[in-house]
Amino acid sequence: xxPNRETLLEVNHxxxxxxxxxxxxxxxxxxxxxxxxxETFGLVGESGSGKTTIGRAILRILPTSGGDILYxxxxxxxxxxxxxxxxxxxxxxxxxxxxxxxxxxxxxxSYIVGEGLQNVRPDLSTAQRxxxxxxxxxxxxxxxxxxxxxxxxxxxxxxxRIGIARALIVEPxxxxxxxxxxxxxxxxxxxxxxxxxxxQKERGITYLFIAHDxxxxxxxxxxxxxxxxxxxxxxxxVYHSDNIDAxxxxxxxxxxxxxxxxxxxxxxxxxxxxxxxxxKVYKRLVLAIADREGTTDVEAILRAYCSPVSALIDDxxxxxxxxxxxxxxxxxxxxxxx
Numbered sequence: 001x002x003p004n005r006e007t008l009l010e011v012n013h014x015x016x017x018x019x020x021x022x023x024x025x026x027x028x029x030x031x032x033x034x035x036x037x038x039e040t041f042g043l044v045g046e047s048g049s050g051k052t053t054i055g056r057a058i059l060r061i062l063p064t065s066g067g068d069i070l071y072x073x074x075x076x077x078x079x080x081x082x083x084x085x086x087x088x089x090x091x092x093x094x095x096x097x098x099x100x101x102x103x104x105x106x107x108x109x110s111y112i113v114g115e116g117l118q119n120v121r122p123d124l125s126t127a128q129r130x131x132x133x134x135x136x137x138x139x140x141x142x143x144x145x146x147x148x149x150x151x152x153x154x155x156x157x158x159x160x161r162i163g164i165a166r167a168l169i170v171e172p173x174x175x176x177x178x179x180x181x182x183x184x185x186x187x188x189x190x191x192x193x194x195x196x197x198x199x200q201k202e203r204g205i206t207y208l209f210i211a212h213d214x215x216x217x218x219x220x221x222x223x224x225x226x227x228x229x230x231x232x233x234x235x236x237x238v239y240h241s242d243n244i245d246a247x248x249x250x251x252x253x254x255x256x257x258x259x260x261x262x263x264x265x266x267x268x269x270x271x272x273x274x275x276x277x278x279x280k281v282y283k284r285l286v287l288a289i290a291d292r293e294g295t296t297d298v299e300a301i302l303r304a305y306c307s308p309v310s311a312l313i314d315d316x317x318x319x320x321x322x323x324x325x326x327x328x329x330x331x332x333x334x335x336x337x338x
Contacts, residue, residue, distance in 0.1 A: 009035040010034045039222040040220055043224075044225070052178055055178050089170075090120040093166075093175050098183045108148055113136055116170045117132060182213070193220055224237075
């Protein structure tokens with residue numbers, strides 16, 4: 001354990017097995033890690049590696065076959081008291097991968113978001129629950145009027161925000177985000193990631209962020225564990241240092257950049273991209289120009305750099321870094337991003 005950091009969750013030598021006898025399959029083998037209060041801990045691995053299985057075991061959806069899961073020092077896998085079970089239901093929530101299937105299509109948003117309150121706050125009146133639903137929707141950037149609508153009336157990004165509101169309404173301390181952006185369009189992913197980061201900063205939430213995309217992990221995580229075939233094979237800080245966004249946030253605050261004297265950093269809706277990110281956008285564009293216009297790579301580079309699209313790439317407040325290669329090329333042709 002690192003000094004001066006409070007451990008919220010510990011996973012010690014965890015085993016999870018499906019089936020028994022000759023048909024037994026060890027989905028997770030001897031997995032160990034801890035998660036500090038207030039951080040985003042990334043668990044990354046390919047499909048079938050066991051990362052979602054660990055998340056569901058922490059939530060007590062799946063049984064474990066060995067090892068311990070400790071939350072605030074108390075073992076929560078296996079048989080536990082009713083009081084501890086109620087505490088886990090309130091303090092640990094999950095954001096699911098697919099907003100299309102994780103919401104009840106026959107229920108109104110007010111019921112979906114407020115359902116959890118029936119278990120953790122049965123003392124609330126109907127009016128009080130409605131007010132909490134209203135505030136939860138506002139917190140995730142949705143209008144309170146949406147409470148009377150059904151899930152099919154919303155886009156994928158809006159549906160995922162509804163799922164986040166459902167998790168937030170019981171005021172959890174720890175959220176397991178299971179591939180929360182993988183089912184969303186590229187242009188929407190940054191909005192959801194930035195929403196999660198803002199909520200963490202405002203409420204001190206701790207995240208277990210599960211994904212298969214390392215670039216997403218690099219953006220949002222403080223530490224990352226790599227899981228392969230059920231085993232944790234690597235664990236390290238992002239860049240072996242503090243989270244870059246946390247460092248830049250502290251600098252912006254300490255330097256008073258929030259006053260708007262340095263460009264418009266305070267109003268930025270997206271993280272400032274690195275040279276690596278910029279290079280990847282240009283590479284995609286150059287390859288598209290060479291392919292579609294039948295030019296050499298050198299000529300394609302000149303066309304890309306001399307086109308109006310360069311200004312869009314330099315606009316750090318845009319969503320350009322999350323758009324598809326087709327959208328990037330269309331912007332090159334038209335000079336504007338739709």
